[in-house]
Amino acid sequence: MAIKIINANEVSKDFYQPRTLGSSVTEKVQTFIAKVKAQGDKGLHQINDELFNSGFDKASPDTFEIPKEILKASAEKMQKENPKLYDAISHSYELALKFAKKQRKCFYDFETELEEGLFTGQKIIPVERAGLYVPAGRFPLFSSLVMCASPAKASGCSETILCTPPAPNPDKTNPKAPYADEGIMATAYICGIDKVFALGGAQAVAAMAYGTESIPKCDVIAGPGNKFVTEAKRLVYGDVGIDMIAGPTEAFIIADESANPSWVAADMLAQAEHDVDAQSVLVTFTEDFAKKVSEEIEKQLETLPTAKTTRQSIDKNGLIIIAESLETASKIANGKAPEHLELAMDQGENRTKLMELTHNYGTLFIGHQAAEVLGDYAAGLNHILPTSGAAKFTGGLSVRMFLKTVTTLRTEQNSDGSLKEGVKHSIKTASILGHTEGLTAHARAAEVREG
DSSP, rough: OOOOOEEEEGGGGGGSSSSOOSSSSSSHHHHHHHHHHHHHHHHHHHHHHHHHHHHSSSSOOSOOOOOHHHHHHHHHHHHOOHHHHHHHHHHHHHHHHHHHHHHHTOOOOOOOOOOOEEEEEEEEEEEEEEEEEOOOOOSSOOHHHHHHHHHHHTTOEEEEEEEEEEEOOOOSTTSOOBBOHHHHHHHHTTOOOSEEEOOOOOHHHHHHHOOSSOOOOOSSHHHHHHHHHHHHHHHHHHTTTESSSOSEEEEEEEOOOOOOHHHHHHHHHHHTTTTTTTTTEEEEEEEHHHHHHHHHHHHOOOOOTTTHHHHHHHHHHHHEOOOOOOHHHHHHHHHHHSSSEEEEOSSSHHHHHHHOOOOOSSEHHHHHHHHHHHHHHHSSOOOOOOOTTTTTOOOOOOOOGGGGEEEEEOBBBBBTEEEEEEEEHHHHHHHHHHHHHOOOOHHHHHHHHHO
């Protein structure tokens, strides 16, 4: 079976609908959250024992916090036994932190005099405690920890904590001591995470949202996870801030004849290997190029170790669309609002025009060398991005998630104690609006200051 190829006029309305994993887990997650809120650590241990005994989790430790010396030992072990990986994680974090610090500088305090004596301003204040979640299933996501930690650290928040699923402790003298994936523990140490807990799933989200005897209550929670984690984040939102509700991952490529078919195919397969619900889409302008990419996909699948998952993703969700113009390509892209949008085109008028026409995406990758995988790992950009059309109204995880924009009001009087004209004007306006809305006490609270 080969990837489906269609013309632009054959794109269905369903193509543009939000792609979510659905939620048949709400009741279960609600039960977990209620148990954690009511029983704290005791509830966490009961949930963990149940999941461990059913084979869902790999371990159920007696306590949750992983000692700092264990994190340090994991990092030192990685540095000694796999220095290339250690250096790669360090480089990825360095770039991501540098980018996040640049973002932080865009948010600044100010005060301005709108009218005489009437001063308004804003303050940018980091949240006190950031809760981060990193899964450790089929693929432990070191890079997602980097992406969560870097904006949290750059924001200046007082404390960062991490929850990640428990793993069997290799210490035979204390097998029930808390432990996690060694790569994630090493990455946590590299990123300077303050506290790490061997706790996964919806129960970890509940613990960070409401706090227990062991897990501190957080102000925001960020990071990817399975459908249980995602549903838990949705349910606790409002009691705590969250980064976003993530659906299946997606890549959307617009490529012309200047693109290398093998590169385009490689990028589509890279996205498809995440899971069977991932979606890779190509929009191009000739049937000939579409067929070349399709052939390359089949050729590369033959030697891909993750071919089983990738094949299912390509067959189920993959698509190549032939468009007659740049305008049509951009219209499809904006309607889809993909997580990742690649413009696989030579520098020139057409690429510039597409950059102007497209505006709904999590991250835009410009040119043949700007592969989406670089954004995943080693370009400073954050790879936790909006999916399922959410790019129409939000961007990806950034330092903004860990910052609060609050506002200030200050007034000044004349040297003789009289009101300045701007303050008088504001009081007059407030009085009129208060009376008009029937809120007399509001009006009077302004009028008593007229002097």
